[in-house]
Amino acid sequence: MNKLILVTNDDGIHSKGLKELVSVAKTFGRVVVLAPDKPQSGMGHAITISNPLRIAKYGAFENVEAYDCSGTPVDCVKLAIFEVLKRKPDLLLSGINHGENSSTNVLYSGTMSAAIEGAMEGIPSIGFSLADFDSDADFTAVKEVALKIIGRIIEEGLPDNTCLNVNVPKIPYNQIKGIQVCTQAHAYWDDKFDSRLDQFGRPYYWLTGEFSDVDRRLETDLHALKNGYVSVVPTHFDLTNHAVLQKLKYLEE
Amino acid sequence: MNKLILVTNDDGIHSKGLKELVSVAKTFGRVVVLAPDKPQSGMGHAITISNPLRIAKYGAFENVEAYDCSGTPVDCVKLAIFEVLKRKPDLLLSGINHGENSSTNVLYSGTMSAAIEGAMEGIPSIGFSLADFDSDADFTAVKEVALKIIGRIIEEGLPDNTCLNVNVPKIPYNQIKGIQVCTQAHAYWDDKFDSRLDQFGRPYYWLTGEFSDVDRRLETDLHALKNGYVSVVPTHFDLTNHAVLQKLKYLEE
Numbered sequence: 211m212n213k214l215i216l217v218t219n220d221d222g223i224h225s226k227g228l229k230e231l232v233s234v235a236k237t238f239g240r241v242v243v244l245a246p247d248k249p250q251s252g253m254g255h256a257i258t259i260s261n262p263l264r265i266a267k268y269g270a271f272e273n274v275e276a277y278d279c280s281g282t283p284v285d286c287v288k289l290a291i292f293e294v295l296k297r298k299p300d301l302l303l304s305g306i307n308h309g310e311n312s313s314t315n316v317l318y319s320g321t322m323s324a325a326i327e328g329a330m331e332g333i334p335s336i337g338f339s340l341a342d343f344d345s346d347a348d349f350t351a352v353k354e355v356a357l358k359i360i361g362r363i364i365e366e367g368l369p370d371n372t373c374l375n376v377n378v379p380k381i382p383y384n385q386i387k388g389i390q391v392c393t394q395a396h397a398y399w400d401d402k403f404d405s406r407l408d409q410f411g412r413p414y415y416w417l418t419g420e421f422s423d424v425d426r427r428l429e430t431d432l433h434a435l436k437n438g439y440v441s442v443v444p445t446h447f448d449l450t451n452h453a454v455l456q457k458l459k460y461l462e463e
Numbered sequence: 464m465n466k467l468i469l470v471t472n473d474d475g476i477h478s479k480g481l482k483e484l485v486s487v488a489k490t491f492g493r494v495v496v497l498a499p500d501k502p503q504s505g506m507g508h509a510i511t512i513s514n515p516l517r518i519a520k521y522g523a524f525e526n527v528e529a530y531d532c533s534g535t536p537v538d539c540v541k542l543a544i545f546e547v548l549k550r551k552p553d554l555l556l557s558g559i560n561h562g563e564n565s566s567t568n569v570l571y572s573g574t575m576s577a578a579i580e581g582a583m584e585g586i587p588s589i590g591f592s593l594a595d596f597d598s599d600a601d602f603t604a605v606k607e608v609a610l611k612i613i614g615r616i617i618e619e620g621l622p623d624n625t626c627l628n629v630n631v632p633k634i635p636y637n638q639i640k641g642i643q644v645c646t647q648a649h650a651y652w653d654d655k656f657d658s659r660l661d662q663f664g665r666p667y668y669w670l671t672g673e674f675s676d677v678d679r680r681l682e683t684d685l686h687a688l689k690n691g692y693v694s695v696v697p698t699h700f701d702l703t704n705h706a707v708l709q710k711l712k713y714l715e716e
Contacts, residue, residue, distance in 0.1 A: 254508030254537075255570045262667035263656075284507075284571075285670070288654045293668060314583060316702055317508045318537075323570075326702075330567060330651050362714060369707040371649065391711045393703040396624065398583050401541045403516075414515035415546060417538070444704040444711055449569055449579075450646040451699035454622040458644045458697055461615060 213239030213364065216299035216333075218286045219307065220250045220320025223268055223278040227306035230349040231338060232271055234356045235303055238364060242299070243268070243276035244290040246283060246320075251309075253320040255327070256282045265289060283320035287327040301364065302328035302373075305338035306352055308345060312377045312431040312441060313395040313423070325373040326447050334363055335373035337445075341435060342380040351383035355440050359389075368444075375443040379435045387438040394443050395430035397423040466492030466617065469552040469586075471539045472560065473503045473573025476521055476531040480559035483602040484591060485524055487609045488556055491617060495552070496521070496529035497543040499536060499573075504562075506535045506573040508580070518542060536573035540580040554617065555581035555626075558591035559605055561598060565630045565684040565694060566648040566676070578626040579700050587616055588626035590698075594688060595633040604636035608693050612642075621697075628696040632688045640691040647696050648683035650676040 215235045219228045223245040235241045244265065258281045268276040277294060279286045283304070291298055304324040311319040321337050328335030336359065340352045355378050368374065375394075379386070401419040408414055423432050431441035468488045472481045476498040488494045497518065511534045521529040530547060532539045536557070544551055557577040564572040574590050581588030589612065593605045608631050621627065628647075632639065654672040661667055676685050684694035 249513065252510045252512040254506075254510070254576070256507045256509040256535075257505045257571055257670060259505040259670055260502065262659075262669055264665075264667055282509075288670065289656065289668060292654050293656050293658065314700055317576075317579070317700055318510055323507070326570070330570075359714060366713070369704065369710060372704045372707055374711075375702075389715050391708055391714055393705065393708070394701055396701070401545050403542065403546050405546065406515075412517075414517055415542060416515055417510060417512055417541065442711065442714055443702075444707045445702045446704035447567060447570055447702070448647055448649070448704075449696075449698045449700070449702070451622065451625045451697040451701075452646065454625055454697045455644055455646070457622060458627075458695065460619070461612060461644055461695055462642050 213300040215239050215241045215301045215303060216290050217241055217243045217303045218245045218283055218324045219305050220253060220283045221308050222246050222249045225308060226346060227308050227349060230353055231303055231306045232274055234353050238360055241274050242295060243271060243274060244279055244286045244294055246286060247278035247280055250282050250320045252318050253282045254318050255284055255323040258282060258285050263289060283324035284327045287324050291331060298331055298333050302333045302335040306349055307339035308347060309343040310341040310377055311339040311375060312435055313397040316375055316394060316445060322375055326445060329371055329373040330447055334368045336363060337375050339377045351386060352378040354383050372444050372446045375445045377431060377435055377441045379438060381438060385438060386440060389442055390434040390439040391442045392429050392431050392434050395425040395432040397421060397425055397432055466553040468492050468494045468554045468556060469543050470494055470496045470556045471498045471536055471577045472558050473506060473536045474561050475499050475502045478561060479599060480561050480602060483606055484556055484559045485527055487606050491613055494527050495548060496524060496527060497532055497539045497547055499539060500531035500533055503535055503573045505571050507571050508537055508576040509535045511535060511538050516542060536577035537580045540577050544584060551584055551586050555586045555588040559602055560592035561600060562596040563594040563630050564592040564628060565688055566650040569628055569647060569698060575628055579698060582624055582626040583700055587621045589616060590628050592630045604639060605631040607636050625697045625699045628698045630684060630688055630694045632691060634691060638691060639693060642695055643687040643692040644695045645682050645684050645687050648678040648685040650674060650678055650685055
């Protein structure tokens with residue numbers, strides 16, 4: 211019970227999902243929060259290298275040491291380890307994200323990038339996301355799931371260089387069919403841009419689009435979520451496509 | 464020779480590396496450039512979702528249609544495909560990056576994230592990086608390498624969902640021993656923060672640190688580069704650690 215637990219997210223320190231994750235984390239040890247001072251959704255694995263970073267004490271969590279940070283979620287993890295805690299925490303929790311981070315969304319997600327950064331540092335790390343973008347979403351179910359999964363991971367640890375990407379469907383807890391350990395689906399965004407003219411007649415563009423699930427496999431996170439299961443994808447940071455190494459050896463000639 | 468080639472980077476539209484890559488790309492078809500209007504190193508797979516994006520014609524490339532963009536490298540790829548070209552290019556080239564993107568740097572690199580975004584869109588995509596941060600670096604060797612690799616990939620194509628991460632050591636072309644198709648090394652940054660006080664006595668932090676190669680395997684990109692080879696890592700966007708799926712099935716209980 212003396213675990214030191216770092217909690218961060220990408221929706222920012224004021225988000226409800228972070229507060230809910232802190233309340234779960236407190237069950238397992240001493241919690242320190244270091245989270246972005248503003249929303250950082252879609253920041254992926256970005257780090258701040260050409261600007262200085264700021265951190266400030268944040269008093270809104272009861273009996274929990276907390277800081278907000280001017281940087282990205284990955285900046286938060288680095289600053290927490292090397293400046294605030296001055297050690298690696300025993301556990302890193304990221305989220306609870308307002309919105310799903312299944313499939314290829316893991317690449318764009320600041321919440322999951324924070325967890326991946328934790329894995330790179332050798333810290334058992336878990337990212338939690340709820341398939342509900344509402345800023346006042348109901349986190350009851352995902353909190354129950356988080357309690358269970360965090361407990362198991364504290365007991366069992368995680369494989370080297372691997373964090374967990376946990377996504378919870380937007381259904382009541384008693385309708386969740388179970389947990390599935392699965393693979394990242396190969397789905398993608400059918401991007402569109404909403405093109406408008408500003409007050410001077412100059413064009414500007416908003417990224418929009420629809421998520422398109424083209425993966426017909428049954429063992430994916432998207433398949434699990436659609437069928438009422440919590441998806442857990444063991445996520446690592448080796449992007450090598452090992453399956454094609456031999457095929458590409460011709461480039462050495 | 465009627466290939467449509469999109470060229471982008473993360474060092475920004477004014478960088479020498481981009482200009483050098485455009486000159487190589489012109490050998491293979493019609494080039495369109497869409498690159499960030501300012502340096503975007505370390506932006507990883509970030510996308511801009513809460514701000515509008517701007518693009519503007521850029522006239523500094525001779526006989527090449529070019530645009531700068533207010534967003535990240537991944538924004539550039541999306542805008543190029545869906546707003547500027549209104550189609551997928553036949554080839555996407557990213558770089559030439561001023562500085563190495565080997566090992567886990569692939570996660571932080573905007574240059575490689577642009578190539579990965581290309582792969583997600585089904586476009587044959589290659590990121591090129593030179594192990595020299597100098598803004599006036601000598602790109603002679605990497606241009607020769609790029610000519611060769613692009614030529615082969617136009618002939619042979621790339622495996623599905625896979626781009627190439629090409630890194631070239633900072634040595635003259637005639638000292639390069641060859642090309643090695645290899646795996647992403649598991650090295651990482653020993654992060655440090657340079658903590659200072661501003662004019663009001665408030666602390667601020669600069670991210671710094673040293674790159675630490677702890678991977679003893681011989682088949683990695685870092686090993687290749689250290690030994691005078693060009694490294695080529697087939698890079699995909701499935702972050703699932705397939706090797707541990709069975710081991711984690713206990714979470715389903």
